[in-house]
Amino acid sequence: MAERLRVATCSLAGCFGCHMSLLDLDERLLGLLEVVEFDASPLNDLKRIRRPADLGLVEGGVCNAENVRVLREFRSHCRVLVAVGECAITGGIPSMRNGFTLKQCLEEAFIRGQGTENAHIPDDPEIPLLLNKVRPLHHIVKVDHYLPGCPPAPDAFWHFLTALVAGQDPSLPKELIRFD
Amino acid sequence: MLRPAPVPLQDFLEARLAEHHRSPHALLQILVAVQHAFHWIPPEAVEALARELKLPRVRVQGLVSFYAFLSDEPQGDFVVHFSDNITDQMQGCRDLAARLCARLGSELGQTRADGLASVHLCSCTGMCDQGPAALVNYLPVTRLSPERVDRMADLILARVPLEDWPPEFFRVESQLRRSDVVFREPLEPGSGIRGSLERGGEILPEWEEDLAPGDARRHHLERGGAETLKELYRSELRGRGGAGFKAAIKWESVRDGKSGGRFVLCNADEGEPGTFKDRFLLTEHADTVFEGMTVCGHAVGSKRGILYLRQEYQYLREHLEDVLRRRRDASLLGRNILGSGLDFDIEIHLGAGAYICGMESAMIKSIEGRRGIPRRRWPLPVHQGLFRRPTVVNNVETFACAAVISARGGAWFAHSGTPQSTGTKLFCVSGDCQRPGIYEYPWGISLREVLRDSGALDAQALQVGGPSGLLLGPEDYGRSLCFEDVPSVGTIMVFGPQRDLFDSAMNFARFFRHESCGLCTPCRVGTTLLANYVRKFERRCGSPVDLEEIRRIGEIMRTMAHCGLGQTAPAHLTESIRKFPEVWSSRMRTSEFVPAFDLDWALEEARSLTGRTDPEAHLAGVEVP
Numbered sequence: 001m002a003e004r005l006r007v008a009t010c011s012l013a014g015c016f017g018c019h020m021s022l023l024d025l026d027e028r029l030l031g032l033l034e035v036v037e038f039d040a041s042p043l044n045d046l047k048r049i050r051r052p053a054d055l056g057l058v059e060g061g062v063c064n065a066e067n068v069r070v071l072r073e074f075r076s077h078c079r080v081l082v083a084v085g086e087c088a089i090t091g092g093i094p095s096m097r098n099g100f101t102l103k104q105c106l107e108e109a110f111i112r113g114q115g116t117e118n119a120h121i122p123d124d125p126e127i128p129l130l131l132n133k134v135r136p137l138h139h140i141v142k143v144d145h146y147l148p149g150c151p152p153a154p155d156a157f158w159h160f161l162t163a164l165v166a167g168q169d170p171s172l173p174k175e176l177i178r179f180d
Numbered sequence: 181m182l183r184p185a186p187v188p189l190q191d192f193l194e195a196r197l198a199e200h201h202r203s204p205h206a207l208l209q210i211l212v213a214v215q216h217a218f219h220w221i222p223p224e225a226v227e228a229l230a231r232e233l234k235l236p237r238v239r240v241q242g243l244v245s246f247y248a249f250l251s252d253e254p255q256g257d258f259v260v261h262f263s264d265n266i267t268d269q270m271q272g273c274r275d276l277a278a279r280l281c282a283r284l285g286s287e288l289g290q291t292r293a294d295g296l297a298s299v300h301l302c303s304c305t306g307m308c309d310q311g312p313a314a315l316v317n318y319l320p321v322t323r324l325s326p327e328r329v330d331r332m333a334d335l336i337l338a339r340v341p342l343e344d345w346p347p348e349f350f351r352v353e354s355q356l357r358r359s360d361v362v363f364r365e366p367l368e369p370g371s372g373i374r375g376s377l378e379r380g381g382e383i384l385p386e387w388e389e390d391l392a393p394g395d396a397r398r399h400h401l402e403r404g405g406a407e408t409l410k411e412l413y414r415s416e417l418r419g420r421g422g423a424g425f426k427a428a429i430k431w432e433s434v435r436d437g438k439s440g441g442r443f444v445l446c447n448a449d450e451g452e453p454g455t456f457k458d459r460f461l462l463t464e465h466a467d468t469v470f471e472g473m474t475v476c477g478h479a480v481g482s483k484r485g486i487l488y489l490r491q492e493y494q495y496l497r498e499h500l501e502d503v504l505r506r507r508r509d510a511s512l513l514g515r516n517i518l519g520s521g522l523d524f525d526i527e528i529h530l531g532a533g534a535y536i537c538g539m540e541s542a543m544i545k546s547i548e549g550r551r552g553i554p555r556r557r558w559p560l561p562v563h564q565g566l567f568r569r570p571t572v573v574n575n576v577e578t579f580a581c582a583a584v585i586s587a588r589g590g591a592w593f594a595h596s597g598t599p600q601s602t603g604t605k606l607f608c609v610s611g612d613c614q615r616p617g618i619y620e621y622p623w624g625i626s627l628r629e630v631l632r633d634s635g636a637l638d639a640q641a642l643q644v645g646g647p648s649g650l651l652l653g654p655e656d657y658g659r660s661l662c663f664e665d666v667p668s669v670g671t672i673m674v675f676g677p678q679r680d681l682f683d684s685a686m687n688f689a690r691f692f693r694h695e696s697c698g699l700c701t702p703c704r705v706g707t708t709l710l711a712n713y714v715r716k717f718e719r720r721c722g723s724p725v726d727l728e729e730i731r732r733i734g735e736i737m738r739t740m741a742h743c744g745l746g747q748t749a750p751a752h753l754t755e756s757i758r759k760f761p762e763v764w765s766s767r768m769r770t771s772e773f774v775p776a777f778d779l780d781w782a783l784e785e786a787r788s789l790t791g792r793t794d795p796e797a798h799l800a801g802v803e804v805p
Contacts, residue, residue, distance in 0.1 A: 065799055068779060102785045123790035129797050131782045142725050142773035 014060025021151035066128035248533030265304035283333035304453035308610035355617030372583035380404030414590025421575035422669035437570030452646035472579030477524035612676030648748035703746025
């Protein structure tokens with residue numbers, strides 16, 4: 001059997017909906033695993049990329065320092081990096097906070113929120129610090145491909161991955177990026 | 181204290197509404213009048229106009245937000261707009277604007293707290309040959325220098341009314357540096373329309389017998405118009421607005437179109453930065469321009485002409501109205517022109533600051549009193565133009581040429597120029613040259629000859645045809661200005677050897693971002709993305725990846741944008757990257773992608789909110805100025 005395509009995936013400021021859509025390939029996943037092997041991914045609970053991967057699928061935008069670190073790790077370990085879904089491509093729903101200052105957001109949630117007790121902005125070093133604005137991936141690193149959709153359809157993943165495995169142009173056909 | 185209103189707002193509005201017969205199409209004209217009188221559009225005016233013209237309030241607000249010279253916030257008693265074209269910028273307009281702000285104690289883009297003055301930047305005001313320039317209360321002030329700006333500050337601080345400012349501040353020179361056969365001698369007023377009427381031949385007695393009363397004369401007019409159209413075909417005149425479409429084909433389509441209210445529109449929305457030939461024509465050859473419109477009215481069977489005058493040139497309005505009045509008195513305009521039975525009159529519509537309105541279908545919308553948003557390409561204005569009637573839209577210079585053709589003949593006109601670009605062309609040379617101004621040459625002249633005449637042979641680059649045109653380097657100076665080689669609206673902006681071409685890229689990218697009408701996504705989003713990428717290079721954070729993105733976005737805009745604005749907006753950038761790669765490579769940090777902002781800086785707000793200083797509260801990255 002030929003060398004399988006090594007794929008790493010992660011979810012940054014996303015909702016895991018894109019990963020769910022990938023799982024929605026259902027029985028096609030079995031066929032996919034013939035040609036693809038997963039490195040670090042929430043699907044197998046491996047946290048770090050163990051050896052250089054061919055492909056990194058990144059869901060979600062970049063909202064905090066931890067996201068930046070993970071994204072940089074993916075960029076340096078993945079030959080091809082893909083922004084998967086609305087949030088990774090534009091910032092998506094999390095970036096709706098960009099119209100406010102971080103102070104306004106945190107005070108609304110932790111100081112003035114209804115039923116708040118012991119009101120203070122969390123400062124535990126274990127909690128990643130928030131960036132002042134939520135960013136799409138391509139503001140932080142070079143992105144090679146974009147898989148649009150909220151989430152991208154299972155067929156979009158299928159088309160993209162099989163084309164890449166076959167060494168073809170993975171651009172999606174019009175039906176898969178038409179949403180109206 | 182805000183500007184004391186000359187009359188109460190309600191009275192003012194009532195007078196304007198009456199003047200325009202409460203036509204909703206006059207909305208923009210009324211708003212311009214309100215802006216001039218009150219220096220803003222108060223909410224009460226929006227309410228009143230919506231009510232009186234029976235329009236939704238958002239229609240009125242939509243206009244105020246669309247046009248640059250209408251404001252929904254009170255402006256000062258003195259409103260200063262510094263022209264921010266690249267030629268003005270090279271002459272120091274930004275420093276002068278800052279200097280004025282400092283002297284007035286105000287901020288750029290803001291109104292001073294006591295309502296004395298507001299200072300803004302605006303797109304090109306068409307004074308590039310005598311810049312840096314500004315508009316003070318919508319009147320041009322030219323040849324700004326630090327001394328002149330200081331004097332302006334003194335006058336503003338002393339609240340001296342504009343009428344008492346030194347008249348030389350407002351002097352706009354024509355700066356005709358070279359003339360050729362078409363515009364050397366002013367055309368004798370009336371000779372164009374006389375020529376056109378005479379082509380109808382004599383009214384023969386047998387017509388009078390054969391035809392119903394009055395029809396003989398109509399027949400004579402028809403024949404004259406048809407012959408003039410043939411004369412225009414003979415001249416092979418191509419439109420002077422940039423696209424170069426054959427004028428006669430346009431005219432004939434309108435002539436053949438459905439009758440009953442055809443229109444003749446003269447496009448004097450000379451918004452292409454660096455262009456000022458229409459300013460020259462409307463100043464020195466206004467009669468010829470109106471004559472050409474009248475000839476067109478005769479040839480296509482239209483009774484109504486409209487000159488769409490850009491806001492920046494509204495200082496010419498009085499002069500133009502005088503010329504129109506004189507022509508009416510001389511029976512060259514109005515009812516029964518020269519006793520021929522021909523009726524044709526011209527009115528002037530003002531723009532309110534929108535580059536896009538130079539695009540014919542956007543201009544038509546604007547005259548109809550709407551936002552100047554281009555409509556679908558089809559049906560063409562010649563079939564369904566203003567108020568869905570067949571409409572000729574031509575440039576100021578095209579009409580002036582048409583008048584000369586009617587007077588002197590198409591063959592005479594076609595004698596100069598090249599086979600596919602007949603006649604002469606007015607070129608506007610500005611920027612780093614010794615003799616900026618207007619140059620009339622026969623089409624086909626080489627760029628080098630223009631540069632020699634204007635004293636700019638050491639130019640490192642030229643922007644020909646404005647920001648939407650071509651960026652040319654020394655290897656192109658042997659090329660010819662004509663539709664066969666380098667087509668152009670006539671604009672030549674010269675960048676001398678001392679200039680950083682990056683400044684023009686930044687200026688043009690911002691210009692298009694500001695002027696995009698917002699209708700289609702490729703242009704609305706594309707112009708903003710391009711300006712952001714250029715800004716990234718300005719901060720010296722660029723990389724080859726970003727250049728590739730500029731090219732990719734540019735290609736999407738070129739092929740997908742709704743109108744010419746979006747299609748041509750990326751051209752300067754992509755050409756600059758191709759022809760002057762060092763301008764861009766010198767602004768790259770590394771060959772690797774870097775963010776446009778400092779990531780550690782992006783954590784600063786959270787650090788200060790949480791008081792954290794641990795290593796996890798920082799991100800390594802490239803420092804960005």
